[in-house]
Amino acid sequence: MSEPRGTTVDEPATASVTDAQQGSTTPGLASSTRLRILRHGKDRLGDETLEQVRASRADTATGPVVAQFYNCVLDKAENRYSYRSYLALDVLKPLLPTAENVHTGLELVSHLLRDLAEFERMTLEDEGSRLLPRGRPGHQIALRRIRKAAALRENTGPPGTRPRFTDELVEDVVRFSVLPVSDQHDEYLFIRVLQCYETVFTMMAATLEEAVAVTRSGCVSEVAARIESAATTLDQASGLFSLLATMPPAHFRAFRMQTDGSSAIQSEAYKLVEIFCALPRRDRLDSPAFLSVPRVRLRAFSGHDSLSSWHCRGQSRWSDAESTMVMKALQLLERSHQKWKRTHHSIARSMIGSSGGTGGTDGIEYLQRCTENLLFWPIGEQHHQHDSSFNGGRGYPWI
Incomplete structure (x- = not known):
């Protein structure tokens, strides 16, 4: 029988079945704390x-992955709770993509989806498991999730190259990067899908x-190729929303x-995508979306270049073929982004209805405006100046 909600739990340190199967060499406290979180939720x-x-976090012998895990465990107690700590992005950081190695992100998405499928399979096969016991999905829904995760791994899987990370690092990062606040089974799914999108x-x-x-090199085709690549990355991940949609709204609520206090509005990666495409208008920069990411907002004010400013400066010098190439790339990314936002809005509307947002916004109405x-x-706007058919509305005449 589960403990009453709202109480806190301190149990003797024990090793989980999963840790034992995987031959964990991580500190006992980290493994036992992780197990308690997966039984009762971090808040308890x-x-x-x-x-x-x-005390263990202050120990110089604590490794970096476990130290970041401890930081996430303590976020609410130390008034540092945020979207970043909820998703344990600093735990994931060693595997997150960088400018030098963008495709490591594909590896990370694959690892996260595999872990999600393993969690669903484990709890499906072991009905007596004490891990996140509330709101377990039915047999068919669990199988559907496992199949969807497998299909997504195939769709977004990394190129057939040698893995860039050691098995031990991957194992520790994946194990210590999910910290549900509740004992609701579907929060595991929720966290993993959001982590995949942050990686994307x-x-x-x-x-x-x-x-x-x-x-700056003047190679228009290379710029267009990268814009198309960004669009492809987003399109390949579109199935993540269908995976999330297997969670009943009541389970999310x-x-x-x-x-509360952790919201996707705090995503720095999403805002960076935005400022590399174009410097947002001042009202957008002063909105909750950018006020919640001060580092990105400061970067936006730093006068950096963007793809839109490059286009507006250079298009008069391009050949017809180059102009067509760039326009096609811009269309692909804009359409992919608009499709993602519409789907996000639809999923959120079904999950939260008219409730307010957890990031201080008015929820669905905010997403609709976005x-x-x-x-x-x-x-x-440039097209508007040169084309009277432009309607000034939500889209460009060429999208």
Whole structure:
């Protein structure tokens, strides 16, 4: 029988079945804390456990992955709770893509989806498991999730190259990067899907930053290729929403308020994608979306270049073939982004209805307004100046 909700739990340190099967060499406290979180949710860790975690975090012998895990465990207790700590992005950081190695993101997405499928399979086969016991999906839904995760891994899988990370690093990062706040089974799914999307937007931001850098070389085709690559990355991940849609709205609402203070509006990667495409208007920069990511907002004010400014400066010098090539790439990315936002809005509407957002916004109405934001809005205005058929509305005449 589960403990009453709202109470805290301190248990003797024990090793989980999964850790034993995987031959874990990580510190006992980290493994036992992780197990408690996967049984009861992070919000129900007792003061004794939190003090042990705080002391162990200060130990110089604690490895970087476990130290970041401890930081995430303590985020609410230390008033640092955010989207970043909820998704344990600093735990994932060693595997996140960088400008030098963008495609490592494909490896990470694959690892996260595999872990999600293994969790669903494990709890499906072991009905007596104490891990996240509330709101378990039925047999068919669990199997559907496993199949969808496998199909997504195939669709977004990394190129057939040698893995860039050691098995031990991958194992530790994946194991310690999911910290549900509740004991709701579907919160595991929720966290993993959001982590996949953060990885996707980090890949896109790195690709578009590289595209901006390439604009200085004058090679139009190379810039267009990178813009198309960013669009492809987003399109390949579109199935993640269908995976998330297997979660009944009631299951999401059961843990949603415990995530108050953590919102996707705080995603830095998403905002970086935006500023590499075009410097947002001042009202957008002063909106909750950018006020919640001060580092990106400061970068937006730093006068950096963008793909839109490059287009507006250079299009008069391009050949017809180059202009067509760039326009095609811009269309692909804008359409992919608009499709993603529409789907996000639809999923959110079914999950939360008219409830307010957890990031201080008005929820669905905010997302609806955001569908009007275009990545390459200055190019639309430029078309307006030269084409009287442009309607000044939500889209460009060429999208």
